[in-house]
Amino acid sequence: GVIRQLSGIDEMERLLQEKLNIDKVVIVNGDSDTSPWVIDELGRAGAARMKSLLTGKNIIAVTGGTTMAAIGKMLPNVSELPNVEDILFVPARGGLGKGASYQANTVCEQMAEKMNARYRVLYVPDNLGEAAYNTLTSEPAIGEVLDLLKSSNIVLHGVGEAKAMAERRKVSFSELTELEENQAIGEAFGYYYDEDGNIIQKVRTIGLQLDDLPNVEHVITVAGGASKAKAIKAYIKMAPKKPTLITDEGAAIQLLKG
Ligand code: G3H
Numbered sequence: 001g002v003i004r005q006l007s008g009i010d011e012m013e014r015l016l017q018e019k020l021n022i023d024k025v026v027i028v029n030g031d032s033d034t035s036p037w038v039i040d041e042l043g044r045a046g047a048a049r050m051k052s053l054l055t056g057k058n059i060i061a062v063t064g065g066t067t068m069a070a071i072g073k074m075l076p077n078v079s080e081l082p083n084v085e086d087i088l089f090v091p092a093r094g095g096l097g098k099g100a101s102y103q104a105n106t107v108c109e110q111m112a113e114k115m116n117a118r119y120r121v122l123y124v125p126d127n128l129g130e131a132a133y134n135t136l137t138s139e140p141a142i143g144e145v146l147d148l149l150k151s152s153n154i155v156l157h158g159v160g161e162a163k164a165m166a167e168r169r170k171v172s173f174s175e176l177t178e179l180e181e182n183q184a185i186g187e188a189f190g191y192y193y194d195e196d197g198n199i200i201q202k203v204r205t206i207g208l209q210l211d212d213l214p215n216v217e218h219v220i221t222v223a224g225g226a227s228k229a230k231a232i233k234a235y236i237k238m239a240p241k242k243p244t245l246i247t248d249e250g251a252a253i254q255l256l257k258g
Pocket residue numbers: 063064065066067068157158159160165187188189190
């Protein structure tokens with residue numbers, strides 16, 4: 001529209017696509033670090049992008065976090081979509097510390113309700129010991145969810161700052177030290193990585209893994225706020241499948257500077 005042209009957002013999107021070497025960037029006005037309502041705009045844009053990709057049968061994998069919760073919140077109620085036969089929402093991971101309202105499970109349920117769709121649950125803690133991990137993944141009910149995740153055609157996920165995410169997960173002092181020593185910058189899907197996109201640490205999570213992404217048709221990364229710019233940039237370096245990026249002006253300005 002005219003406003004987007006006048007404010008230069010269209011041009012910023014084009015420049016950022018070029019700079020990050022990805023096909024599609026959507027930028028919403030504002031900076032969610034300083035204006036909390038901007039996260040709802042990220043949610044609205046993420047929801048619109050997801051809806052625009054739906055066709056036939058869809059399995060949508062969704063991670064947790066406040067940005068994903070905003071997508072769930074901003075999704076309009078829809079009873080039927082043209083050319084869409086089926087939609088199934090599947091949580092990309094079990095749990096992550098406190099905050100039931102932004103767990104992947106909760107977000108999936110909310111999205112499914114809004115879209116009159118089906119959903120699955122995955123109730124397992126993050127960061128399991130090896131024995132527990134092996135036992136749980138061999139449970140048929142959990143294995144079924146993992147198979148669904150592997151055959152998902154759309155993945156919706158957030159990106160966090162490494163330190164913020166480590167605090168949210170209440171990691172041990174030694175893990176935090178390891179992250180700091182290795183200059184962890186960002187976190188996505190339970191992977192902590194540095195500025196060059198090297199993986200530093202991986203939380204043992206039951207759910208979607210980075211290696212699963214190349215088989216997914218559409219990956220939608222939704223993350224904003226100037227403070228996340230470095231984490232977003234490094235994620236795109238690391239990502240085995242180039243995503244569509246939905247971000248805000250705050251992050252976009254930093255990304256274009258760097
Ligand atoms: O893995 C990253 C987090 O999902 C990001 O969480 O949206 O609350 O910042 P957030």
